[in-house]
Amino acid sequence: MAPFDDSTEGPMKHFVTSIIAVLAISLPAAAQNPAEREQDRWKLSDLYASPAAFNDDMAKVEQQLAQFGQCKGHLGESAQRLRECFDIQSELYKRFYRMVVFAYETHSEDTGVAASLEQRQRVTVLGSKLSEAGAFVSPEILKVGKARIDGFFRQEPKLAAYRHPLDDILRTAPHTLDDQGEAILAAFSLSSGAADSAFEILTNADMPWNTVKLADGKEVKVDESAYSHYRETENRDDRRRIHEALFSKFKEFERTLGVTYYANLKEDTVYAKVRKYPDSFSRAMDGNNLPLAVYDQLVKTANDTLPTLHRYFKLRGRILGIPDMRYYDISPPIVKGIDRKYPIDEGVQIMLEAVKPLGPEYVAAMTKGIKDRWMDVYPRPRKLSGAHAFGAAYDVHPFLMMNYTENYNSVSTLAHEWGHAMHSYLSNKGQPYPTANYATFVAEIASTANEAFLLEHMLKIAKDDDERLLYLGSALENLRGTFYRQVMLAEFEREAHARVDKGEAMTGEKFTKVYSEIIRKYHGDAQGVVKIDDLYTIDWARIPHFYRSFYVFQYATSISAGSLFAERILKGEPGAREKYLKLLSSGGSDYPYELVKAAGVDLATPDPYRAVATQMDRIMDRIEAILARRGK
Numbered sequence: 001m002a003p004f005d006d007s008t009e010g011p012m013k014h015f016v017t018s019i020i021a022v023l024a025i026s027l028p029a030a031a032q033n034p035a036e037r038e039q040d041r042w043k044l045s046d047l048y049a050s051p052a053a054f055n056d057d058m059a060k061v062e063q064q065l066a067q068f069g070q071c072k073g074h075l076g077e078s079a080q081r082l083r084e085c086f087d088i089q090s091e092l093y094k095r096f097y098r099m100v101v102f103a104y105e106t107h108s109e110d111t112g113v114a115a116s117l118e119q120r121q122r123v124t125v126l127g128s129k130l131s132e133a134g135a136f137v138s139p140e141i142l143k144v145g146k147a148r149i150d151g152f153f154r155q156e157p158k159l160a161a162y163r164h165p166l167d168d169i170l171r172t173a174p175h176t177l178d179d180q181g182e183a184i185l186a187a188f189s190l191s192s193g194a195a196d197s198a199f200e201i202l203t204n205a206d207m208p209w210n211t212v213k214l215a216d217g218k219e220v221k222v223d224e225s226a227y228s229h230y231r232e233t234e235n236r237d238d239r240r241r242i243h244e245a246l247f248s249k250f251k252e253f254e255r256t257l258g259v260t261y262y263a264n265l266k267e268d269t270v271y272a273k274v275r276k277y278p279d280s281f282s283r284a285m286d287g288n289n290l291p292l293a294v295y296d297q298l299v300k301t302a303n304d305t306l307p308t309l310h311r312y313f314k315l316r317g318r319i320l321g322i323p324d325m326r327y328y329d330i331s332p333p334i335v336k337g338i339d340r341k342y343p344i345d346e347g348v349q350i351m352l353e354a355v356k357p358l359g360p361e362y363v364a365a366m367t368k369g370i371k372d373r374w375m376d377v378y379p380r381p382r383k384l385s386g387a388h389a390f391g392a393a394y395d396v397h398p399f400l401m402m403n404y405t406e407n408y409n410s411v412s413t414l415a416h417e418w419g420h421a422m423h424s425y426l427s428n429k430g431q432p433y434p435t436a437n438y439a440t441f442v443a444e445i446a447s448t449a450n451e452a453f454l455l456e457h458m459l460k461i462a463k464d465d466d467e468r469l470l471y472l473g474s475a476l477e478n479l480r481g482t483f484y485r486q487v488m489l490a491e492f493e494r495e496a497h498a499r500v501d502k503g504e505a506m507t508g509e510k511f512t513k514v515y516s517e518i519i520r521k522y523h524g525d526a527q528g529v530v531k532i533d534d535l536y537t538i539d540w541a542r543i544p545h546f547y548r549s550f551y552v553f554q555y556a557t558s559i560s561a562g563s564l565f566a567e568r569i570l571k572g573e574p575g576a577r578e579k580y581l582k583l584l585s586s587g588g589s590d591y592p593y594e595l596v597k598a599a600g601v602d603l604a605t606p607d608p609y610r611a612v613a614t615q616m617d618r619i620m621d622r623i624e625a626i627l628a629r630r631g632k
């Protein structure tokens with residue numbers, strides 16, 4: 001996180017971007033774990049050895065806040081004064097994030113403790129105080145102006161650490177209003193975000209979910225979490241029933257969800273207009289200084305390579321024995337009944353072997369992190385679900401929370417989360433605090449690259465074709481979900497924004513119409529690849545990420561870059577490994593597009609996106625070869 005609040009409209013976004021999670025894949029926490037050893041629990045005491053130590057830091061932050069308050073109106077006084085003020089702010093955030101990690105992870109390991117919930121709330125309150133206190137920085141820097149700041153750099157060499165963050169503020173000058181304008185915008189920001197909250201409450205709490213009876217007589221209330229579990233079920237009739245139950249409920253609320261989404265889009269339109277951007281899309285891309293071509297090339301190349309996606313759907317149909325693929329046939333695994341277990345020590349060993357192409361130093365650092373207990377391994381009652389890595393405690397180390405269940409999915413998640421953790425570790429090691437935090441745009445590169453390394457390794461050590469099919473099938477489905485599905489959502493999102501920017505009044509029904517064309521195109525409905533029944537064109541209404549506008553495309557760009565880096569390193573391309581490791585150490589020292597480009601992948605060209613399709617084709621070649629061996 002840069003020590004600057006760089007987003008007038010969303011001061012708390014730091015919280016969201018610095019904790020990187022994979023949503024719950026494996027279900028209940030009550031599974032029978034192997035006996036937990038000390039080694040399997042993380043060491044939160046590395047952050048604070050006692051509650052008193054945490055409270056001491058809280059007091060220090062309050063004290064520094066007062067000190068920082070005196071900077072207001074004085075940033076332009078001298079180079080030295082500017083540097084001192086930034087140092088204080090930097091210290092403030094560094095200390096604050098150590099507290100955030102402690103409060104959040106104490107809560108993650110046991111969500112049922114009231115005291116830790118209270119601690120989290122205290123930290124949240126402190127966070128808003130911090131961003132309020134720093135609100136003057138950007139407007140004041142803009143007033144000081146580029147010419148004077150450039151002079152400061154010459155006078156005070158220690159300002160160098162702030163060069164990029166300062167540049168990032170200065171470049172927004174054309175989109176910053178005068179004092180009065182900014183004050184009005186700040187006041188209105190209080191009333192924004194209502195659409196998002198309404199969506200969240202409706203879909204998480206208030207929705208009267210349908211209940212269905214499955215073939216075995218079991219009754220299931222189909223909410224999103226039951227859906228994500230049962231959509232993989234083997235029985236096709238059950239799958240259909242589960243899908244119909246979920247999507248018909250969303251269809252009932254088409255009108256309401258149309259209103260909430262339309263409201264969200266209108267808000268973006270207004271901000272784009274007053275901040276003098278040609279449209280919502282340009283404003284969103286400008287947040288990270290991304291070339292518009294990144295989005296354009298991504299969507300175009302995904303469309304150009306749709307035959308690869310269609311090949312996958314057809315292959316799926318062939319393996320599952322379904323000649324008439326429907327929307328509810330996309331999720332079940334293509335191999336069943338593989339019970340191979342990977343106890344944690346073996347999982348760790350596999351991962352360490354898999355990332356060997358990254359070099360001995362990388363492997364050594366990872367080994368040390370495991371030994372030093374950065375990770376909490378097993379599910380427990382009341383532990384937070386899913387898995388995540390949190391690397392914001394700059395001078396401590398990253399923390400990883402797993403819910404390891406010994407299946408292959410767990411091993412894959414392990415490699416993914418350690419990818420995040422190592423990215424944070426290397427950036428924190430390689431950068432001064434002000435530029436240590438990396439942007440969301442690059443956040444999923446290291447994690448997806450590690451998954452690619454893992455796949456190669458698993459294929460090498462697989463004992464038989466069944467095992468091979470498991471790894472290939474899971475990699476393929478992962479690429480579909482992270483690349484094609486996210487680009488499909490991104491394409492819809494851009495069209496929806498464009499219409500509202502142009503002043504078109506949108507309704508739930510109209511959103512469905514726009515979406516139906518896109519979802520049918522991606523699934524090859526017209527060519528008879530996957531038939532999309534009308535009911536499933538309401539899919540857009542379910543997507544929480546649409547309330548973080550222009551966010552989902554970054555999954556697709558990240559996995560494209562990650563796979564391409566992994567491929568080049570595995571091939572032993574000269575310099576590939578060094579450039580990649582340099583990217584992982586460069587945090588937020590430059591704009592994320594530039595950092596990735598310097599490492600050898602230009603995300604504003606079709607190449608990285610073509611590489612995803614090529615990779616999927618190669619995986620399918622391997623699957624077909626196995627099927628051929630079996631005479632299928």
Ligand SMILES: [Zn+2]
Pocket residue numbers: 020021022416420444447
């Ligand atoms: Zn991730």
